[in-house]
Amino acid sequence: MSGSTKDAVLSRIRRANGARPNDEERQRAVEARLQGRPLGVVPARGQLPSAERVALFVVMAEAANATVAQIGSMAELPGEVARYLRERNLPATLKMGADRRLSEADFSATAIEVTQGASEGDDLNSLSHAEAGIAETGTLVLTSGPDNPTSLNFLPENHIVVIQADTIEGAMEAVFERLRERHGGTLPRTVNTITGPSRSADIEQTLLLGAHGPKALHIVVLDRTAAPMQ
Amino acid sequence: MQITSQTFKANTVKALADIDLQRALGNVEKGFIGKRQKAVDKLPEFDALRDNAVAIKTHTLKHLDLYIEAYIAKVEASGGKVHFAEDADHARRIFLDIAKKRGAKTVTKGKTMISEEIGLNDFLEENGMVPVETDLGEYIIQLRGEHPSHIIAPAVHINRDQVEADFRRVHVDLDPERDLTAPETLLAEARGILRQRYGEADIGVTGANFLIAETGTSVIVTNEGNGDLTQLLGKCHVVLASIEKMVPTLNDASQILRVLARSATGQEASVYTTFSTGPKREADPDGPEEYHVILLDNGRSNMLGTEFEEMLRCIRCGACMNHCPVYHAVGGHSYGWVYPGPMGAVLTPSLIGVDKAGNLPNASTFCGRCESVCPMRIPLPKMMRHWREKEFESHLQPKAARTGLGLWAYFAKRPKLYRLAVSFAMPALKLIAGPKRRFRSLPLAGGWTKWRDLPAPEGRTFMQAYTQSKGVSR
Structure with a gap:
């Protein structure tokens, strides 16, 4: 339908840039950038060695109003979730996806009522597993799919996210490299990068937490190297 | 949406008298400038x-x-x-x-x-x-x-x-x-x-x-x-x-x-x-x-290869308007279309025409704050100047403004004549002003004297003072 418009727009762009159609030099420049994906300027803060990354991640996430806890094994997760809900006087319910990594955690020993699937909007608490993290900004990276439905990131009021310490990268660029390796040149339908709970300053530029997305974001860092010896 | 960029001047008069708006606009300076600087410093x-x-x-x-x-x-x-x-x-x-x-x-x-x-x-x-x-x-x-x-x-x-x-x-x-x-x-x-x-x-x-x-x-x-x-x-x-x-x-x-x-x-x-x-x-x-x-073009591909191409780098962060003294005073609606502030003053004439939006690039003190904070280093004042030139070339300004500019240009391009005229005009103005040494009103200067007195010129002209202080003669 808009094929002719496409041609018209593209030929105007070509003309403005003084380019002929099928100009090989220009094509090579574009191909080189798409294949080479130059990194540009990655801030020193985003290039820390892995030991310091987790510490920076925690500092930055807390600065963005998230709360952070650390566990040494997946077995500790149910206890940590129970503690979090109890301390905030939240009902003992939890919605989560089909992520196998989370099913290592046995919630049956707690009083938490766990349900699986996407959120319809009536869940108060949700649990997700992050794909990666970004130390530079204290950011979580989550990908869509049945393992971690995107609706769990936005509809419930309290979002709890597990992240494995060794998936915390220094900067966003390294996370993208991880995603490219995993998804072979394309991306999942949605990649969410999340830095703190939702907020708005639309009324008199006053910052309020909990706009349309979660009011609270709780990050559970799973650091197996910190686990007690078995 | 209805375009009201043509009536920019009238829009600003209304905006300046709007108490609620003026109160709200205080939040722009308070809310944005310091936060940006802190983040940049980090x-x-x-x-x-x-x-x-x-x-x-x-x-x-x-x-x-x-x-x-x-x-x-x-x-x-x-x-x-x-x-x-x-x-x-x-x-x-x-x-x-x-x-x-x-x-x-x-x-x-x-x-x-x-x-x-x-x-x-x-x-x-x-x-x-x-x-x-x-x-x-x-x-x-x-x-x-x-x-x-x-x-x-x-x-x-x-x-x-x-x-x-x-x-x-x-x-x-x-x-x-x-x-x-x-x-x-x-x-x-x-x-x-x-x-x-x-x-x-x-x-x-x-x-x-x-x-x-x-x-x-x-x-x-x-x-x-x-x-x-x-x-x-x-x-x-x-x-x-x-x-x-x-x-x-x-x-x-x-x-x-x-x-x-x-x-x-x-x-x-x-x-x-x-x-x-x-x-x-x-x-x-x-x-x-x-x-x-x-995917919308709406005039953008025509900006490529022109003096306005750099505007296409804009990432819509709003820093230029957050730092603009004109935006702080009159708010976004005065600009009369979607894009306000300095980026709007450049982009709007490109997208809807300088005939409709010629007022916007004129609404600048050229203080340069917009360019200094623009993350994409877009030379906004320079491009506003380009629009002013285009507006002048297309005879879009009122006749009085054109005649005045033409007259000034005639003298400005002839330095000797300019200095001669000024050397007569200055003492004359001083004389007319009398002992109060200022004007309560002056023909062609009503925009100034409506709000405050205009001081009368005193002493030497700038060039006279400059020449003497340098001890050179030209």
């Missing part, structure tokens, strides 16, 4: 990132046709569709076509300036659909029948009390006795009401901060989460984006994101940066069934 690489961001966009614009083609191939491979729109009318027709095929009734919307540019809301209503703005600021101004006055803080011209009054007027199903004193309660009320709307939507519309050629991805950068709910829960996701939103790779987007969040709101990173590629996949439990991108 990142030593900020200026290096700016330089690289400029280089990325410059390279992209030089090869934009090829990146668009690469982008389209990737969108289609992921099951999405790209539609080219020549202008606003064309974009609206494409949208209607998509909407009709789906039998759409309700359209939820994240914040998108392209939607304002093509006047989508009015068009949807004319065609029997209900547009629902879901960004808090956009929701507030939709209730008021207004348009955004700022590109990232659309309701910055409104005070809390006005929001409360609007909510009480429109949300009549709620308890009239409810306490809405705290801003939190207003936010909670909007959240509750909009929660019901996302899922009803046949179409969820968002804008795009970036389009990524490498993966065929659109990116939105937000804080509230409404844009995500809009695109996730609507049955069909329509992205409205203009052609210059393109960047080559995910890495390139990461570079520009670092300067965007800091320049816009002073955040290290916005809460939600969301990368969307195509419709929902087979195994996905949630997500839209269809994914469309309406």
Whole structure:
């Protein structure tokens, strides 16, 4: 339908840039950038060695109003979730996806009522597993799919996210490299990068937490190297 | 939307007398400038990132046709569709076509300036659909029948009390006795009401901060989460984006994101940066069934290769207006169309014509703050000057202004004559002013003397003083 418009727009762009159609030099420049994906300027803060990354991640996430806890094994997760809900006087319910990594955690020993699937909007608490993290900004990276439905990131009021310490990268660029390796040149339908709970300053530029997305974001860092010896 | 850029002067007179507006505008200076500076100070690489961001966009614009083609191939491979729109009318027709095929009734919307540019809301209503703005600021101004006055803080011209009054007027199903004193309660009320709307939507519309050629991805950068709910829960996701939103790779987007969040709101990173590629996949439990991108030109390709090309680097952070003394005084609505402040003063004449928007590039003191904070180093004052030249060339200014400028130019180009004239005029003015040494009124200077006295010239001319102090004669 808009094929002719496409041609018209593209030929105007070509003309403005003084380019002929099928100009090989220009094509090579574009191909080189798409294949080479130059990194540009990655801030020193985003290039820390892995030991310091987790510490920076925690500092930055807390600065963005998230709360952070650390566990040494997946077995500790149910206890940590129970503690979090109890301390905030939240009902003992939890919605989560089909992520196998989370099913290592046995919630049956707690009083938490766990349900699986996407959120319809009536869940108060949700649990997700992050794909990666970004130390530079204290950011979580989550990908869509049945393992971690995107609706769990936005509809419930309290979002709890597990992240494995060794998936915390220094900067966003390294996370993208991880995603490219995993998804072979394309991306999942949605990649969410999340830095703190939702907020708005639309009324008199006053910052309020909990706009349309979660009011609270709780990050559970799973650091197996910190686990007690078995 | 009705363009009122032609009556800029009258708009500003109204704005300056509007007490509510003046009170609200105080929040711009208070809310944005210090936060940006703090965030910039915390990142030593900020200026290096700016330089690289400029280089990325410059390279992209030089090869934009090829990146668009690469982008389209990737969108289609992921099951999405790209539609080219020549202008606003064309974009609206494409949208209607998509909407009709789906039998759409309700359209939820994240914040998108392209939607304002093509006047989508009015068009949807004319065609029997209900547009629902879901960004808090956009929701507030939709209730008021207004348009955004700022590109990232659309309701910055409104005070809390006005929001409360609007909510009480429109949300009549709620308890009239409810306490809405705290801003939190207003936010909670909007959240509750909009929660019901996302899922009803046949179409969820968002804008795009970036389009990524490498993966065929659109990116939105937000804080509230409404844009995500809009695109996730609507049955069909329509992205409205203009052609210059393109960047080559995910890495390139990461570079520009670092300067965007800091320049816009002073955040290290916005809460939600969301990368969307195509419709929902087979195994996905949630997500839209269809994914469309309406790619709007609307005059932009004609800016390439001209003195206004650099404007296409703009990433819509709003820093230029946040730092603009003119914007602080008159607010965004005075500019009379979608894009206010310095970036609007350059972009608006390009998109709607200098005949309609010639006033805007004149509304600048050329203090240069906009250029100094622009993350993309766009030479905004220089481009405003280009527009002033074009306006003069096209004989668009009033006759008195042209004659005055012509007269001044005649003398300015003849230094000897100029100095001679001044050497007569100065003592004459001094004489007329008398012992008070100032004028309460003076012909042709009413704009000045209406508000304050004009001091009479005293002593020597500048050139006389300069020559003597240097001990040279020329």
